[in-house]
Amino acid sequence: MIKKILIANRGEIAIRVIKACNALGIKSVAVYSDEDVNSKHVKMASESYHIGPPSPSQSYLNMEKIVEAALNSGADAVHPGYGFLSENADFADLCENKKINFIGPSGKSMRLCGDKMLCKSAMAKAKVPTVPGSPGIVEEVEKALDIANNIGYPVLLKSVFGGGGRGIRLVHNESELRQAFELASGESKAAFGKSALFVEKFLPKIRHIEFQLVRDKHGNAAHIFERECSIQRRHQKLIEMSPSPVVDQKTRDEIGQLAVNAAVAVDYHNAGTAEFLRLDDGTFYFIEINARLQVEHPVTEFVSGLDLVKLQIDIANGEPLPFKQKDLKVNGCAIECRINAEDTFLDFAPSTGRIYDVNIPSGPGVRVDTYLYPGCSVSPYYDSLMAKLITWGQNFEEARQRMQISLADFYIEGVETAIPLYRTILDTKEFISGDLSTDFLDRFKILDRLRDDLKKEASQKSEAALAATLVHSEFLKNRIMAHKEQSLRWKAQLDRN
Amino acid sequence: MIKKILIANRGEIAIRVIKACNALGIKSVAVYSDEDVNSKHVKMASESYHIGPPSPSQSYLNMEKIVEAALNSGADAVHPGYGFLSENADFADLCENKKINFIGPSGKSMRLCGDKMLCKSAMAKAKVPTVPGSPGIVEEVEKALDIANNIGYPVLLKSVFGGGGRGIRLVHNESELRQAFELASGESKAAFGKSALFVEKFLPKIRHIEFQLVRDKHGNAAHIFERECSIQRRHQKLIEMSPSPVVDQKTRDEIGQLAVNAAVAVDYHNAGTAEFLRLDDGTFYFIEINARLQVEHPVTEFVSGLDLVKLQIDIANGEPLPFKQKDLKVNGCAIECRINAEDTFLDFAPSTGRIYDVNIPSGPGVRVDTYLYPGCSVSPYYDSLMAKLITWGQNFEEARQRMQISLADFYIEGVETAIPLYRTILDTKEFISGDLSTDFLDRFKILDRLRDDLKKEASQKSEAALAATLVHSEFLKNRIMAHKEQSLRWKAQLDRN
């Protein structure tokens, strides 16, 4: 049984795990870089170990340092959170070698999840549909042309060495494909010594829908419904919800079963997420397994009543799942907004610095996971997620209303956030009707609407602002007067001396 | 349809109602006394009206002033919260006369709920069992003796003019009863010009279990399960939970139906509470209907998923209940701890003043309803409830664990609270096993255990405290040194001049 967990992370997720430890009577061990001396996770843990300078490569990605802290503290398990080392198979192996229980899948399973091509072929065997395209790497252009003809144009030509939009070419016909293949192959050989291209169908308008899954070390598995995460900017999620407005119980059962099959195919244990793309015609394609706890796990916790971190710990302890698939039922609806430190109008560029003041919303059906407190700092060294605001309602509309009032109540002084953007999005008829897609912001020109909303809001508050300004001018004038009088008194005194 | 609600209350419940208004797009109007100029409810409402000096009789109990504010602000409804005017039938009538929708039962129904004897006879007609005893006032001692013989000794001889423990005599046999009757009758005649005594069975060890009920203006009614509120001090609730550890579904259906019958018997509409006493043998006796929203309504909200304030507003709007009894199912378990400003070791005497700092707990399944913010004040003019900490879990044990960590996280600097007491109670095997009763604190000598826990805690923290003390001494020493040096410099300068 795990008695002491080192949390190899920082920020809100470290705090989330510490709270789970506290509730279960497990000791928690925090680690921190120089930048995080005053961070909340350091203050909340039972013990805290310093692991290096601010740069992640020297601290939160420094496996040796972290394992050393675990051994020094006597921690018998490590929770990796998300990001950092959470999907690093070597770290998982290192922990297991040192007899530290890694709260996550095995290194072997993680490697399978992390390798696009291996994962794709494992899914093919398990009959989990992936995006149509080449089953593996395509060496010759003629083979690529065959596949493209088969699945239909337009197609994407991708490099396995790419990622996050790099090394991807969109082609509309045979001649474009021939040309692109030659170019991409050349580039790849120049850069990596070999070409490793594959072909995938281009999907123009898609939803991102993922299934939460859990699988224990005895092979018991279940999915805990879907989350729709289609509201994104630059392929990063902004708003997530469960259930999805386009998933009915039949679809949930069907795709949920595929998600479970995917987990079995890679012998996954722990909590994890099977990500899918969904087309407007209702087709789902598996894309990958995120082999860790997701940022957006609270929406699933709200609609299932389960504590996913506790489940992770139980699974790591070798316990069987305490429920069967049929025991799980979606209760109401939950929405999450990610409160990032970034400037919506500067293309979501980071905005860092000291947080002078913060008001954290609360109320029925409201949950906030955050590291913020008045006087804390948002560091440029780490990711921009400061807080997650999650609301629950008996139905989508109640969750949405509660989100709106909580966004209005959420005040963060010191950095820019997307809170005004979320308020605009949540009021659009498109969001309310569930017409979501990953290009939602562009498709509905949301930033233009945001500008209008901000103008309206400024107009509404202009009289109060003017009143404040008038008082301020008066106040300054009096201070200057008082100051002048004092100067005169001083001068008189000096004259007397 | 209600568009603007005046909230005739203050503190956490005013804030709770304002949040409900915001979520529903209804404007909120706050009222405040001189004492509450800086209170949070005043800052959160759409509009706020000053209604008088601090003393409740001149402000929050001042019906005319409040109705005037409602009319001036254009509010079309009044929410009374709990306490103050919430169970004042004249106020309900006054609102209705002024065409303001009173969010609560009719004045007539409220009068019936408020009169012990009328209510008791209404319940007798509706076959809702009340505590055995005289059906009404007993004029003659022989009649009292008959009844006592019938229900069995010991019995309580009570005066209708009493309340809160006053005017109650415990008698064990016929001769004691004769003597007590004579005395009490004489006292009552001297004080009120007439005697109005009744006899009730003495119940030695009881649980306080109440049922939440709702009834709309069309006569549709339902109960929303029970709350067990047996942990009390001086007849005031400290800890509440739903479900009760001794209520199974069969009992819930049966007593819940009695609660609904009670509501019908007094033609109640609005949300309300039927209070019962439960004996160890499983007998339930109805005691009264609380004709308003209860302090402890959030535990019911957690296990039902319903928003009771929203339901109140819907009922006031004349809408039918949106569910039937069979749609309601208990989901998990919720516990509430009342965070009062009072000193456990001074017999729960009030503790008022400025709140220098406050940390409000949060996390999965945690809700806090409070008016606290750093720098606010706890006024001696109003009741001592500063905050309600409510936690939910899939089962009692999860809710209890979450309550424990939230209590540990809840930091209030400036006044005394029962937080340490709650931490002790929640760890006792008696609380965990559900062995609750209204004399829980005495029966298990909880204050002695609290003293032991505080000693243990002080012991655990003593080394850190000593370290802080050492640093402080050093710091002071250095400051004194620095000060001396500066004095010397000044002296030298003066000497030069």
Place this chain on the structure above:
Amino acid sequence: MKFKLENTDETLDGTIVKSLGNNEFVIKIRNHERNLKILNMSHEKIEFMLDNSFHIAKYTENSTSKITVVVDGVKITFNKRPDLDNIVYKNSGMESSTDSQINLKSQIPGRVVSINVSQGDNIKKGDTVCVLESMKMQVSIKSHKDGVVKSLKIKQGASVAKNDVLAEIE
């Protein structure tokens, strides 16, 4: 330095062994050396790591004889001269014998509802001297000793603060 812990009657001794610079110190408590690193400090508050555990301490009282710190929310009082002092911890619930004291003080803030004795009255320990009201609650204030009411310091309807003297009883 030796300190007596009021809460538990333990005696602790501690010293600062040396400064390591950079706000780090080696201290010795109960003959064990421990590392102390100050993160933030003001005259009323200190945040520090003691070995690998974070603590926050607020100084709430500091007299020549005792110091009270609230560490991680736990109030701890040290007597600086453990040999001389024998004050009983407030939270122990055991009030020290106050027979020798003249002043009857209020332990709560409130409004004076009634005064039940007059100057010159002979009263007994436990007799109600006055009734205060605070937060809708009426609290009887009882005499802490037998004696004569020398003077009354309160008026009906007036407010009293915590620790205000209500009456002198001799």
Place this chain on the structure above:
Amino acid sequence: MKFKLENTDETLDGTIVKSLGNNEFVIKIRNHERNLKILNMSHEKIEFMLDNSFHIAKYTENSTSKITVVVDGVKITFNKRPDLDNIVYKNSGMESSTDSQINLKSQIPGRVVSINVSQGDNIKKGDTVCVLESMKMQVSIKSHKDGVVKSLKIKQGASVAKNDVLAEIE
């Protein structure tokens, strides 16, 4: 006094009509008299009731030409001399023409990952001058105009703050 609202291009005028004492004032906005009661005030913040509505305003910028207040969380900038000023509201997303400016400033804080130009280079508007990294994200900083790189103010690996000058382009 007349103020132009940058956010919407409205012009508002307001004056303090009189003081009622006890921190209450009558003010006139758009020719309507309104009651203003100050609840709390410091040089950086004011809490007040305007008629029957509570507001909290923080003063974040005050120069001779403009004043920025955050009212109930909404940032509002007034130009004090509406006839002269024509600065475009930052949040409008429309950058003012900066061709005449020499300094290329960073709009984000970050670490310099690479410098893509050298002193004396001829560059065009939109050319990448350097790449900054912040919060795991790489951001290319592009020239705001055609010109010659007169000087570079940054070093690889160094940190820059928001609004730091990165290069001079003439």
